[in-house]
Amino acid sequence: FFLMLVVSVLLIDMESDQIHHSIRGEGWTQDQGIMAAAENNIIRKEQALLPSASFPENEFALSPGELPGYTGWARPEQTLAGYFDIAPLSHTPEGLHMKHHSIINSGDKFSLLLTCNHNRTSEPEPPYECPSTGGTLFYVRAYGPSVITGLVTDHLNASYSLEIQFVDPGVYTLEAVVTFSVPLEFDEFPIDGETSIEPGYEGYMVSGFPLSIRVVPVQELSSPSTKQDGKPWCTLAQLTESSPQSALYKGHWQVIDNVARSSHQPLTPDETTVSLDGYRMGLNSVGIRMRYEYEECELIHIKDLVGGISGGMDKCLEKQFGFDIRAPYIDNGLAIEMSDNSTDAGNNSNVSSIANETLGGVNDEVSFEGVHVIFIGDSVMRLVRFFFLKLVQGSFGIKVTFIETNGGIHATMHGIKSTLEDIQRKEEGANVKRVIMFNSGLHDIDILCSSKRAKTRNTTNVMSEGESCSDAYREAMVQLIHVLDEYPADLKVFRSTTAGWHKYGNYGFSWRANNMQPMSRSPHLAHHFNTIAYDIIQKQSNNIIIADGYWLTLPRPDHTQTSLENQVGKHLVHPGFEVLSVFARRWFMLILLGLCGDSFESCMSCIGGASDEDAT
Numbered sequence: 001f002f003l004m005l006v007v008s009v010l011l012i013d014m015e016s017d018q019i020h021h022s023i024r025g026e027g028w029t030q031d032q033g034i035m036a037a038a039e040n041n042i043i044r045k046e047q048a049l050l051p052s053a054s055f056p057e058n059e060f061a062l063s064p065g066e067l068p069g070y071t072g073w074a075r076p077e078q079t080l081a082g083y084f085d086i087a088p089l090s091h092t093p094e095g096l097h098m099k100h101h102s103i104i105n106s107g108d109k110f111s112l113l114l115t116c117n118h119n120r121t122s123e124p125e126p127p128y129e130c131p132s133t134g135g136t137l138f139y140v141r142a143y144g145p146s147v148i149t150g151l152v153t154d155h156l157n158a159s160y161s162l163e164i165q166f167v168d169p170g171v172y173t174l175e176a177v178v179t180f181s182v183p184l185e186f187d188e189f190p191i192d193g194e195t196s197i198e199p200g201y202e203g204y205m206v207s208g209f210p211l212s213i214r215v216v217p218v219q220e221l222s223s224p225s226t227k228q229d230g231k232p233w234c235t236l237a238q239l240t241e242s243s244p245q246s247a248l249y250k251g252h253w254q255v256i257d258n259v260a261r262s263s264h265q266p267l268t269p270d271e272t273t274v275s276l277d278g279y280r281m282g283l284n285s286v287g288i289r290m291r292y293e294y295e296e297c298e299l300i301h302i303k304d305l306v307g308g309i310s311g312g313m314d315k316c317l318e319k320q321f322g323f324d325i326r327a328p329y330i331d332n333g334l335a336i337e338m339s340d341n342s343t344d345a346g347n348n349s350n351v352s353s354i355a356n357e358t359l360g361g362v363n364d365e366v367s368f369e370g371v372h373v374i375f376i377g378d379s380v381m382r383l384v385r386f387f388f389l390k391l392v393q394g395s396f397g398i399k400v401t402f403i404e405t406n407g408g409i410h411a412t413m414h415g416i417k418s419t420l421e422d423i424q425r426k427e428e429g430a431n432v433k434r435v436i437m438f439n440s441g442l443h444d445i446d447i448l449c450s451s452k453r454a455k456t457r458n459t460t461n462v463m464s465e466g467e468s469c470s471d472a473y474r475e476a477m478v479q480l481i482h483v484l485d486e487y488p489a490d491l492k493v494f495r496s497t498t499a500g501w502h503k504y505g506n507y508g509f510s511w512r513a514n515n516m517q518p519m520s521r522s523p524h525l526a527h528h529f530n531t532i533a534y535d536i537i538q539k540q541s542n543n544i545i546i547a548d549g550y551w552l553t554l555p556r557p558d559h560t561q562t563s564l565e566n567q568v569g570k571h572l573v574h575p576g577f578e579v580l581s582v583f584a585r586r587w588f589m590l591i592l593l594g595l596c597g598d599s600f601e602s603c604m605s606c607i608g609g610a611s612d613e614d615a616t
Helices: 002-009 017-023 032-048 274-280 301-320 381-390 409-428 441-450 451-460 467-488 524-541 577-607
Strands: 086-087 102-105 109-116 135-145 144-150 151-154 157-167 170-180 212-216 251-258 289-293 370-377 400-403 430-436 489-496 544-547
Touching: 017 289, 109 170, 135 151, 135 157, 144 157, 144 289, 251 577, 274 381, 301 577, 370 381, 370 409, 370 577, 381 400, 381 430, 381 577, 409 441, 409 467, 430 467, 430 577, 441 451, 441 467, 441 524, 467 524, 467 544, 489 577, 524 544, 544 577
Parallel strands: 102 212, 370 400, 370 430, 430 489, 489 544
Antiparallel strands: 086 109, 109 157, 135 144, 135 170, 144 251, 151 157, 170 212, 251 289
């Protein structure tokens, strides 16, 4: 899958008819052809979206109904979605007969006040009462030229302010969805599931929504651009976070292709062709493609790594850091690629390290010099690691280890410490720079908070009797951060937990008709656990920085991992490849920023294949 993206980068200057000729003439499989042509087409369309003097609107902008909303999950009948009054806060609504609810300027923050009012019904006794102290939880999304999310603030008096920032000009459909009308307090989890039941996910649109918002361009504001138009490379500060909300307005998902537009260039051989990769890409499913745009800076792109992928990365590592990079050997004397040397540390107390099946038995006498990239996390981190491996494929100067946290911190702490100590012992005195990307969140939420995991908690003793799952997670994170803070590494990054268990807008699964999604398995718990992790890291460590995983994934319930069987399970928490690509490329860029420091531009130029003259 990824190989075809790389191949396609080498073809970006070719016309589409040449691409299609290559697809048919060189024996590529159907899916390989789709992927190669797709990357070429995406780059062409990105160029078409560059700003002009007239600030044209995005030709691929989504119309109302072009993104999924409710997709068939079981949900409770009881909801407060019909009980909210809507009042403007930032922009006065247009007249009653106007086409759009509001017209605002690009870059403006649009805000509304939602007030729960049980007197909206004409019945003598309203069926539902609005909690006087608030508590209702929402999901906010707007789509049009881009897909964005916003922030809802609970004023604890039955009123809630909604805020969302629009950047790209065009027409947007703004949705406000009630996810839980009367939720539990986060500190009330876990509950046993027998004497009390968790609230179920609702996903009803607030009465009066969706709203149509017209965003007009402002000449002095810069439209989304690329590095070639003056946008600089992202800095360490721009790619890392200072608070649980700081990433919200740093970037947005921009629509770059729509199969329902006349300007779309078909990528499949004929109208009868569908495939799993085509479905995952959106070509054979929702019909749209997106890219993530940072507002003030440029993230490294696959095409920037062409020089490294083709073999130049090791030369750059040797030049920048003085490594003596040599190919390791397996037992039969054949060279292997160190970037595929991944170690999986299990979650049992007896950790076993197993090499990738392509390696066979590695000759331990070969001394590794280079960058040792250590991933610590669950299956989402495993997917990021896979994508990252493809970015650095061919490099003997980059080694990757994966330490698994499936089961949560309580179950894997011993394995994490043992594996890290083993790595330190083996690399003692070696010319190695270690970098660590870690996360633990989704499995902790599931084990510690879910009523469905009560038996697991009882048998494993992961928390004390009467202890909240928030306090149990905090206790475990304090231990993990202490271990990692003291561990010798040149860069340590916590990636905040992704917005797992998306419901609204998540499609392609066969929902069970009698199974509600409990509150403990929702993005709200993920955000709550992120606030705990931020607090601990910022109080306990000066060495660990934080990269966002939550706000980048919250707007994209339409883009999760898909299987042929359309299973629900883990696919509610696994992001799709557009998200994984951003994660992997951002991690690669953080490594360069962290290791190269002031020489970052030189590192980028070298890895991208530029000459020394170009680098200066």
